[in-house]
Amino acid sequence: MSYTVFSADTLRSFTETVFKSMGCSAAHASLAADVLIKADLRGIDSHGVARLSGYVRLWEKKRINATPNIRIVHETASTATIDGDGGLGLVIAPFAMQIAMQKAENCGSGWVSVRNSNHFGIAAYHTLMAVEKDMIGFAMTNASPLVAPTHANERLLGTNPMCYAFPAGKYPPVVVDMATSAAANGKLEIAQRTGKPVPEGWIIDKNGQPSTNPHELKEGGSLVPLGSDSTHGSHKGFGLGATVDILSAVLSGANYGPWVPPFVAFLEPPADPVGLGIGHFLGAMRVDGFRPKEEFKNHLDNWIQRFKSAKTIDPNQPVIIPGEPELEAEQDRKTNGIPLVNAVVEDLNALAAKLELAPLV
């Protein structure tokens, strides 16, 4: 596969221009671009500018509102429900996290369930906002159904990621950011592009039998929950995906389970919605709501150091602290630029032509 390398600034500025041409305010366009570029910087290529034309197609179908009136519809001192008015999740989720952080500032913690939103980018963007303020960040979102619960051969849950981020002292933050399926959809997409079979334990075919065909989902197959099968605890992955769905959507009034609208514009949303848009759940807890923050950071540093120095099976493969590979990618790509697959470059340039904007290259 061939790549072209771009600076983060070039991609950010291009992305901002695209969002502005959709009618987003300058502030929203800048924030949404920042969320997407953060994904590319952190090496989560499936969630970065590669998705930009997808957002535009949803907007063309009037399934994304470029000028949403995002508002709190219900709240207590430490909780709130937000209606995103059908806007970009890339904008709504940071708004919700700001509310959570304000509440945490005032009373120790803040928890926000969000309805009427759309894809929110990488969860780590939102939790890292909390970490910047010495808070612990939580972020989850539901997503269109791709995962079959244990025993089912029907797609009822999204890959429903959960993310937890903790501020450390001398070390970078610990950031757990994971799909609750055995394999993230991004990994499947890579296999689809290269045409290579995937490992057993990632997907099942339409009859519920294990499959290694990366295109199985088009033929009625499903991703499986973390744990892969019931012998290895897939009911736990199902339970985690269910938890994300309930906190994000049953709690806020968004669509849940099989009613979650698809991210792709060529598939229509279900005709019988049970709520509004897709749902997220975001939270922030002040570290010093529990103990002095320097104490916490010193102990988290000690935790990280102990795990990094664990005895390992292969002496050349140390234990990876959650968040470490993404931070390494970010440091590298900030300096050396972001490589985009040429198919993505062509897609972005076609998008620019359609919107009558300057091309990327």
Next chain:
Amino acid sequence: MSYTVFSADTLRSFTETVFKSMGCSAAHASLAADVLIKADLRGIDSHGVARLSGYVRLWEKKRINATPNIRIVHETASTATIDGDGGLGLVIAPFAMQIAMQKAENCGSGWVSVRNSNHFGIAAYHTLMAVEKDMIGFAMTNASPLVAPTHANERLLGTNPMCYAFPAGKYPPVVVDMATSAAANGKLEIAQRTGKPVPEGWIIDKNGQPSTNPHELKEGGSLVPLGSDSTHGSHKGFGLGATVDILSAVLSGANYGPWVPPFVAFLEPPADPVGLGIGHFLGAMRVDGFRPKEEFKNHLDNWIQRFKSAKTIDPNQPVIIPGEPELEAEQDRKTNGIPLVNAVVEDLNALAAKLELAPLV
């Protein structure tokens, strides 16, 4: 294996008497007994009266304080840290959940990190306290190290369970209660008793190679995180176990990672503790802090109904809603009694003799 069946009342009264003879107050003895018997009722035999003599042995070694002064050491309106004074986790965790629920009553949610505690029984006991009050319950605990992080062949984390519970309307609550390892230690113990090999993907030997020997842990092996191996997402199970460890212990000032003291009295705690006892994390959020509770319950009923009626691989094996099997066991055992393996009965009677109490049978 042969069993004797006892009523819950018989076991509860026996257990209460044992805790009282340790010096626990009547209220503490009654509460601790209730937590243990709830495990037996729900079919989690590994966490019920089978553990009673283990608690007594820790008390004999002065590693459990029968008359703890459980107190809040730090708090905000929605958060608190509790020091359990080395008491029974069976008593400390419900105390912490009460604090979380009071805070939720006052400001929407409450979050309590606990240090200086001990094994807290089944997590679902604590989350169901919140569900009774139309709150969403969260409970986690760290535990003595049995699990090797991805790439390691050293035990650094406990099976660190997480539990989420949600109140429904006409259906029973959804209760996700799961070890973050591929297999819970209880399942391994069953295989040890029967001498049967365990499935590949549950444990590794001391060199980090897959093993099916249920006794492998005695020879330096480890349990593995949910996901089993890196191809199937074991870094996610590791990330979840790490999250539980950090929220329960780094946040409260308890011991974490390999420093968590063992539950078994014949193993000494590490000589260089990094905190006090073991740690828990409990939370409660009022459903009506987000939306009217009847709306939430109606939608959760709809969620449950949709998942229960999913298309399944085997028409005779429906999707299991998290918490359903435990509730079925509870209903059955409340009526028909609790079967105890005779080895457990003998152990309890030996305990009674040692404490000069009336035997169980």
